[in-house]
Amino acid sequence: MRIPCPYCGSRDAHEFAYLGDATLTRPDPAASDAAEAFHAYAYLRENPEGAHREYWYHANGCRRWLVVTRNTRTHEILGVAFARPSTDEVPA
Amino acid sequence: MSARYSFLSLISNALNGQTGWRPAWRNAPPKPAYDVIIVGGGGHGLATAYYLAKEHGIRNVAVLEKGHIGSGNAGRNTTIIRSNYLLPGNEPFYEWSMKLWEGLEQDLNYNAMVSQRGIINLIHSDAQRDAYARRGNAMRLAGAGSELLDAETVRKMCPFLNFDNARFPIKGGLMQPRAGTARHDAVVWGYARAADRLGVDIIQNCEVTGFIRDKGAVVGVETTRGAIRGGKVALAVAGSTSRLTRHLDLRMPLESHVLQAFVSEGLKPLIPGVITFGMGHFYVSQSDKGGLVFGGDIDGYNSYAQRGNMPVVEDVLEGGMALMPMIGRLRLLRSWGGLVDMSMDGSPIIDVGPLPGLYLNTGWNYGGFKATPASGWCFAYTIAQDRAHDFNAAFRLDRFRSGHIIDEKGVGAQPNLH
Numbered sequence: 001m002r003i004p005c006p007y008c009g010s011r012d013a014h015e016f017a018y019l020g021d022a023t024l025t026r027p028d029p030a031a032s033d034a035a036e037a038f039h040a041y042a043y044l045r046e047n048p049e050g051a052h053r054e055y056w057y058h059a060n061g062c063r064r065w066l067v068v069t070r071n072t073r074t075h076e077i078l079g080v081a082f083a084r085p086s087t088d089e090v091p092a
Numbered sequence: 093m094s095a096r097y098s099f100l101s102l103i104s105n106a107l108n109g110q111t112g113w114r115p116a117w118r119n120a121p122p123k124p125a126y127d128v129i130i131v132g133g134g135g136h137g138l139a140t141a142y143y144l145a146k147e148h149g150i151r152n153v154a155v156l157e158k159g160h161i162g163s164g165n166a167g168r169n170t171t172i173i174r175s176n177y178l179l180p181g182n183e184p185f186y187e188w189s190m191k192l193w194e195g196l197e198q199d200l201n202y203n204a205m206v207s208q209r210g211i212i213n214l215i216h217s218d219a220q221r222d223a224y225a226r227r228g229n230a231m232r233l234a235g236a237g238s239e240l241l242d243a244e245t246v247r248k249m250c251p252f253l254n255f256d257n258a259r260f261p262i263k264g265g266l267m268q269p270r271a272g273t274a275r276h277d278a279v280v281w282g283y284a285r286a287a288d289r290l291g292v293d294i295i296q297n298c299e300v301t302g303f304i305r306d307k308g309a310v311v312g313v314e315t316t317r318g319a320i321r322g323g324k325v326a327l328a329v330a331g332s333t334s335r336l337t338r339h340l341d342l343r344m345p346l347e348s349h350v351l352q353a354f355v356s357e358g359l360k361p362l363i364p365g366v367i368t369f370g371m372g373h374f375y376v377s378q379s380d381k382g383g384l385v386f387g388g389d390i391d392g393y394n395s396y397a398q399r400g401n402m403p404v405v406e407d408v409l410e411g412g413m414a415l416m417p418m419i420g421r422l423r424l425l426r427s428w429g430g431l432v433d434m435s436m437d438g439s440p441i442i443d444v445g446p447l448p449g450l451y452l453n454t455g456w457n458y459g460g461f462k463a464t465p466a467s468g469w470c471f472a473y474t475i476a477q478d479r480a481h482d483f484n485a486a487f488r489l490d491r492f493r494s495g496h497i498i499d500e501k502g503v504g505a506q507p508n509l510h
Binding site: 001012013014018020021039040042043044045046047048049052054070072073074075 | 334335343344345346347348392393394395396397401402403436492493505506507508
């Protein structure tokens with residue numbers, strides 16, 4: 001499996017560390033349903049068969065966090081972007 | 093229905109030209125309704141059906157399997173049986189499983205090739221010896237038995253290990269003499285045959301495509317072979333759990349991952365039991381055919397592919413080379429991948445619910461095979477009695493909400509690290 005890093009180019013998946021589901025958003029701890037929301041955030045997963053948006057960290061490369069969209073049935077990479085949109089611009 | 097296997101049946105079939113054997117189980121067509129529908133014809137599903145019929149007298153049971161029985165993880169594991177866990181929620185359950193393994197062949201009237209040759213978890217540092225001494229004591233408290241071995245004893249048992257590796261010297265081991273291996277396919281076939289003899293319908297090539305609901309309750313399943321109604325619907329589908337619960341708008345505390353395993357060419361007897369490396373993730377045993385069966389970490393990313401990638405192959409083989417350098421002279425015969433149900437705390441779920449009429453058995457991570465008998469036994473109890481047995485009382489789905497997680501490894505809600 002190779003991941004096309006937007007900064008480094010196509011690299012072996014060995015260079016990357018995996019975190020998991022990138023669709024989760026940390027809930028507001030002050031909200032009235034915070035306990036329920038944090039349970040879902042920490043423990044419940046969509047775990048799809050097919051396209052999955054997930055965090056990968058290019059540990060042995062540019063050390064950027066990426067959001068990779070990958071097909072979990074075929075391991076095909078469908079899309080890659082920097083996790084933090086403001087770093088989408090590659091410095092000259 | 094197949095006859096009971098005995099010395100007498102061997103003799104009579106030897107005399108009549110082996111014409112008296114019958115199929116070990118019927119290939120049943122689905123009936124319109126059952127008391128209990130079990131989804132998943134792996135070891136856990138078939139064991140559940142067997143114990144429902146045997147222990148609870150519930151015989152109007154169907155086991156639905158989308159392929160052929162035992163074609164998922166039951167046919168892809170590394171066949172190790174052991175009860176060397178630490179935590180109170182886990183250890184009594186796995187020890188009950190070990191006791192069921194010890195009587196399994198007589199109970200099922202089937203040779204599952206249960207071989208209690210022992211497991212040794214190697215110790216490489218003083219801190220690790222302390223941790224294993226604690227684990228060994230927890231095992232003894234649960235009646236599982238354990239022995240803390242010094243380096244000389246390990247050397248006598250396994251002289252081929254790399255004892256004087258500068259980075260990972262072997263300082264001893266924690267042994268469970270009652271652990272060992274069983275023949276994974278025979279476990280599936282034995283449970284299928286024994287369940288069939290008690291009247292359970294085993295329905296193959298029957299994939300569940302949805303659920304039948306009535307006022308919020310689950311009252312049956314839609315399948316590729318038509319709708320089947322069930323008083324109770326029980327899921328034992330390992331890594332496919334999320335795919336099914338999606339039809340019910342339920343999100344599970346699970347991620348599906350790929351775990352690879354490997355087998356070498358056949359050798360004369362070499363490995364006395366099961367050996368696990370304490371400084372990398374590598375474990376090895378030897379099959380009765382002579383091949384070394386070994387494995388290590390999961391690949392570490394969500395996957396439904398049932399095949400893995402090279403980095404883990406390299407990692408496992410590096411662990412093998414560090415532990416027993418002679419493994420480098422062997423040729424690898426095959427490797428394969430299985431779809432495992434990694435839970436958020438690394439421990440399983442056997443529970444009633446979360447919807448009326450639904451029962452869950454999932455979250456086996458990469459350790460489901462050894463649990464097969466107790467998983468089936470406890471799930472059958474839970475389905476029949478509508479409550480957990482003491483052995484699976486801690487395996488609740490709501491433990492993630494209540495905070496009563498069972499995290500053997502202590503890595504938190506990060507499934508790829510368990």
